[in-house]
Amino acid sequence: MAQSLNALAVGALVKDTGTLYNGKPIIWKIADKGHTGYPSGAVTLITERIISLKCFDAIESGNSDGNRRSYGNNRWTLSNVRQWLNSQAAAGKWYSAQHGADAPPTNANVWSNYNEYDAEAGFLAGFSANFIAALLTTTHTVGKATVDGGGTESCADKIFLATCTEVGLSGDVTAGSKLALFSNDSSRLAYPTAEAVSKSEYTDGNFNVNSSWYWWLADAYASNSYGVRNVNSSGAMNWDNAYFGGDGGVRPLCNLSSGILVSDRPDSDGAYTIIWNRAPSKPSSITVPSSVRGGESLSISWGASTDEDGNLSGYILERQVNGGAWAQVYKGINRSYTDAITFGWTSVAYRVKAYDSAGAESAYQTSATRTVVNNHAPVISGTDSNLGTKTAAFAQSYSATDEDSGQTLTVTEYIDGTQKRSYTTTSGQNYSFNITAAEWVKLLNGSHTLKIVAADNYGGSATRTYTFTKNETEIELTLATPLTADDMVTKGIMSVVRQIPAGAKFTVEVCNNGNDASPTWEDVTQNVVSGSKFFLSNTTKTASAWGYNFRIKVKRGTATGDCFITSAGGNFE
Numbered sequence: 363m364a365q366s367l368n369a370l371a372v373g374a375l376v377k378d379t380g381t382l383y384n385g386k387p388i389i390w391k392i393a394d395k396g397h398t399g400y401p402s403g404a405v406t407l408i409t410e411r412i413i414s415l416k417c418f419d420a421i422e423s424g425n426s427d428g429n430r431r432s433y434g435n436n437r438w439t440l441s442n443v444r445q446w447l448n449s450q451a452a453a454g455k456w457y458s459a460q461h462g463a464d465a466p467p468t469n470a471n472v473w474s475n476y477n478e479y480d481a482e483a484g485f486l487a488g489f490s491a492n493f494i495a496a497l498l499t500t501t502h503t504v505g506k507a508t509v510d511g512g513g514t515e516s517c518a519d520k521i522f523l524a525t526c527t528e529v530g531l532s533g534d535v536t537a538g539s540k541l542a543l544f545s546n547d548s549s550r551l552a553y554p555t556a557e558a559v560s561k562s563e564y565t566d567g568n569f570n571v572n573s574s575w576y577w578w579l580a581d582a583y584a585s586n587s588y589g590v591r592n593v594n595s596s597g598a599m600n601w602d603n604a605y606f607g608g609d610g611g612v613r614p615l616c617n618l619s620s621g622i623l624v625s626d627r628p629d630s631d632g633a634y635t636i637i638w639n640r641a642p643s644k645p646s647s648i649t650v651p652s653s654v655r656g657g658e659s660l661s662i663s664w665g666a667s668t669d670e671d672g673n674l675s676g677y678i679l680e681r682q683v684n685g686g687a688w689a690q691v692y693k694g695i696n697r698s699y700t701d702a703i704t705f706g707w708t709s710v711a712y713r714v715k716a717y718d719s720a721g722a723e724s725a726y727q728t729s730a731t732r733t734v735v736n737n738h739a740p741v742i743s744g745t746d747s748n749l750g751t752k753t754a755a756f757a758q759s760y761s762a763t764d765e766d767s768g769q770t771l772t773v774t775e776y777i778d779g780t781q782k783r784s785y786t787t788t789s790g791q792n793y794s795f796n797i798t799a800a801e802w803v804k805l806l807n808g809s810h811t812l813k814i815v816a817a818d819n820y821g822g823s824a825t826r827t828y829t830f831t832k833n834e835t836e837i838e839l840t841l842a843t844p845l846t847a848d849d850m851v852t853k854g855i856m857s858v859v860r861q862i863p864a865g866a867k868f869t870v871e872v873c874n875n876g877n878d879a880s881p882t883w884e885d886v887t888q889n890v891v892s893g894s895k896f897f898l899s900n901t902t903k904t905a906s907a908w909g910y911n912f913r914i915k916v917k918r919g920t921a922t923g924d925c926f927i928t929s930a931g932g933n934f935e
Contacts, residue, residue, distance in 0.1 A: 364637050367405045368395055368620035372542045375410055375633035376624060380490030383413050384557035388488075389633050393524075393543040393615065401498040404617040406541060408524065412554040412577050412611035415562045416479050418443050418590045419604040420471035425463035427509065433588035434604030435464075438504040438580045439517050441604070442467045442479075447521040447614050449484025450494065456484035467607075476564040477607035485521060485614070492638040495673060495719040497521070498617040505535040505581035505591070512584060521614045523580040526591050531599040533591055534584035547597030552577050552613055564608040568595070576600065577611030621672060642669040642716035645677065645697075645727040650712055653821065656705035656736035663698040667716035667724055675719045682711045685731075707734045739822035740764045740771055742814055749830040755802035757794040758828060762816035764789050769818040776813040777801065787816070806924070807832050837916040837927060844876030844909030847934070851910045853897045854934030856890050858914060858927060865921030869914070872896070872934075875903040876911030883913060910934050 367376065376390045390407035397406050419434040419441040438444055440460045449456035457466040457480055465471050466480040486494060503514040504525055514537045526533025530544040544550055551574040554562075559570055569575055574595045583589030583601040592609065594600040602609050624634040646665030654660055667674060679692040679699050684707060692699040703710065713728040743761045762771050774784040775795050782801075787793065795812055797805075809831050817823040851874035862868045870890045873881040882900040889896035912932075918925055 364623040365626050366620060367392075367618060367622045367624050367636075368403075370405075370624065370634060375628065375631065376407060376636060377629075377631065377633040378490055378493050378636045378638070380638075381493045382488040383485065384555070384561060386555070386557055387631075388413065389631060390616075391543065394541040395620065397541060398539045399502065400500055400617055403620045404498055404500075405620045405622075406615060406617050408541075408543070408615045409613050412552050412558055412575055412613050414479075414558050414612045415477050415554075415564060415607050416443055416446075416610050416612050417467050417472045417477065417605045417607040418578055418610060420465045420467040421605050422463045422465050423471075424465070427587050429586060429588045430463070433606075436507055436582040436586070436588050436590045436604045437510055438523070438582070439515060440464065443578065443612065444519065444522070446479060446482070447485045447523075447612075448519055450486040450489070451484040452487060453483040454481045456482070456487075471605070473603065473606045473608060474564075477562060477610070490638070491719075491721075493636075496618050496622060498619065500617045502580075503537045505533055505537045505584065507582040507587050507589075508584050509587045510582070521616050523578055523613070524615055525581050526579055526599060529579065529593060531579075531591075531593070533579075533581050533599065535581070537581060550593050550597035551595075552593070552611065554611065558611075566608070575611050576602070576609035577613040619672065623671075639671050639673065639718060639722055640669070641722035642667040642674050642718055642724045644725040645714050645716055648712060648714050648727045648729045650729040650732055652732065654703060654710060654732040654734050655739075655822065656703050656707055656734050657738065658703055660701045660703050660710075661698060662701060662712050662729075664714045664727060666697060669716070669718055671718065673719040675717055677714055677716050678723075679712060679714045680726075682713075682731075684708050684710075688713065703734060705736055705738075707736075709733055735820065737818065737820040737822050738765045740769075740816040740818055740824045742816050742824045742826040744826060746827045747829075749828050751831045751833045753832075753834055755797050755799045757796045758812060759792055759794050760814055760826065761790055761792045762787055762814075762824070764816075764818050764822070766818070766820075769820070772817050774815045774817075776811075776815070777805075778810055779813075802832075805832050807834060835918040837914070837925075839914040839927060839930065841876075841911050844873075844911040845934075847874065847908040847910050850874055850901065850903075850908050851898055851934045853895055854886075854910070854932055855893075855895045856886065856912065856930065856932035857893070858890055859929045860916075860927045861924055862916060863921040863923045863925055865919045866925055867915075867917040867919055869916075871913045871915075872898065873911055873913075874898050874900055874908055875905065876909035877905035877907055878903055879905075881911065 374392045377387045389410045391410045393408040394406040422430045425431050468480045469475045469478040472478050497520040501518045525537040528538045528541045530540045579591040581591040589601040590604050591601050623637040645667050648664040676695040680688040681691045682688050711731040713726040715726045716724040741763050771787045773787045775782040812828040814826045870887045871883040873883050886896040
C-alpha cells in the first residue's frame with residue numbers, strides 16, 4: 363500500500379529512483395513538514411549526505427570589490443551554486459552572468475584549481491520529469507553582507523541551501539525559522555556520499571564517507587564581502603571564502619507537496635520510494651450541439667477530470683469527419699473549444715481525454731456522431747459599424763441575400779432590442795430601416811442600436827448591428843395645422859408639462875394669424891411659467907381666416923441630464 367509523504371516522520375529518508383546525481387539516486391531526508399514561510403502543505407527535504415564539493419561562487423576578476431576579485435562573492439542571489447542548483451541545462455550550458463562582474467566556476471576561478479564545475483550539467487538535469495514537475499517554488503530569506511546593505515533579502519528557488527537560522531544556529535541575522543530536523547550540533551553532522559569523495563579533486567584524510575564534513579549555508583558572513591556561512595565538521599557554525607571548494611559541501615533542500623505518495627516500507631537504502639503519477643480520470647462528459655451546420659462554428663465542451671496526484675495539465679480534443687480517422691484539434695487546460703465546420707462535411711464526432719504533467723493520459727470520452735447540415739446562412743450587406751452622431755430621423759439601407767436557391771428569407775428589425783417590424787424579403791433587394799419622426803422623438807439622447815436579423819427556412823441566420831448617438835440639442839414643437847378660430851384670438855392660457863434642467867433655455871410663442879405665410883409670433887414664456895393668462899397684441903392677418911398656433915422651443919445650452927416636454931395644452935378666446 364502507498365502512503366502520503368506527509369505520513370512519514372521528520373528524519374525519514376525518501377528517494378526517487380529516476381532522480382540521479384553522479385549516476386546514483388539522490389537520497390533525501392525529511393527536514394520539516396508545513397514549515398513556516400514555505401509553500402502551504404509542503405514537506406521540506408534536504409539531501410541525507412553532502413552530494414558534492416563545490417565553491418559557493420567563483421572569483422570575480424572584474425569586480426570593483428577587491429575581496430570579491432580574490433575570493434568570490436558571498437551573496438546567495440548572485441552565486442554560482444544557486445544558478446547551478448536550479449538549472450536543467452546540459453553539460454557546460456547552465457551558467458549565465460548574473461551581474462556585470464560575474465564569472466563562472468572554471469578551473470582558474472576556484473581555489474587551487476579544485477572542483478571547478480562550469481562544465482557540469484545543471485543539477486536538475488539528472489532529475490526525473492516527475493520530480494521537476496513536483497518541485498514547489500519556495501520563497502525564502504537569506505542573510506546579506508554589510509557591503510550589500512546587510513539584513514536579509516527574499517528570493518524564490520526550486521532548490522536552495524539552508525540558512526543559519528533554519529539549521530538552528532545563531533548567524534549574523536535571523537533568516538527564516540528553524541527546521542524541525544535540526545536541534546543540536548549532532549543533528550547538523552553531514553557525511554559525503556561515496557561519489558562526492560571519489561569525484562573530488564580535493565583530498566583530505568578526514569574527507570571520507572564515514573567522517574562528517576563542512577557544508578555550505580546560504581547566508582553571507584556579514585562582516586565581509588566574500589565569506590559564506592557553513593556548518594563545520596563538528597556541527598557548529600563557521601565561515602569560509604566563497605571560492606573555496608575544499609570545505610564547500612553542497613547539501614541542497616527542496617519542497618514537495620505533502621500529498622505525494624511513497625512506498626509503505628523503506629528499501630535496502632532505508633529510503634521510502636516516491637510513487638509517481640497515476641493517469642487522470644476520463645472527462646465526465648462531452649457536449650456537442652445537436653445542430654451542426656457546414657461553414658459555421660461549433661462550440662464543444664466537456665466535463666472535468668480528476669487526478670489523484672494533483673498534476674492534471676489539460677485535455678486533448680480530437681475530431682472525426684465523415685467516419686474517418688481521428689485528428690487532434692485542441693490541446694490545453696480549457697474545457698471548451700470552438701471548431702470550424704467545413705461546408706460539405708456530412709458527419710462529425712468528437713472525443714476528449716485528459717493528460718497530466720508526467721504524460722499519463724485518461725481514457726476517451728466520445729460524443730455521438732452529428733449530421734452536418736450544409737446550408738449557407740444569409741448575408742446582410744455592409745458591416746457592423748457606428749453611424750456616428752444623428753440629429754434627426756434617418757433611414758439605413760440594406761439588403762439580405764442567400765446563395766441557396768428556394769430559400770425564404772425573413773428579416774426582423776430591432777431598435778434598442780425592441781422589434782420594429784418583421785417581413786419576408788426578396789434576396790438581393792434593397793430595403794430601408796426607417797427611423798420615423800415619431801420614433802425619433804421617443805429616443806433619448808445617447809447611444810442607440812439598430813439590429814437587423816435575416817433568417818432562412820433551414821435555420822441559417824445573419825445579424826447586422828449599427829450603433830448611433832442621438833445628440834439633439836434643440837426641441838421645437840408646433841402644430842402642423844393651426845387651430846381654427848372663428849374670430850381674432852385675443853387671449854389664452856397654456857400649460858406645458860416639461861423637465862427643463864438648469865442651463866437650458868425654454869421659450870413659448872403663440873400667434874393668432876397662424877394661417878399666414880409669416881405668422882406674428884408673440885412670446886408668452888413668462889405667462890406659461892407662472893400659469894397666468896396672456897393677451898395677444900396682433901390685430902392683422904393676410905390669410906382668409908384666423909388660426910391659433912403655438913411654438914415651443916428648448917435649447918439645451920450648458921444643461922446636463924434629461925430634458926424633455928411631455929405635453930402641451932390650454933385654451934384661447
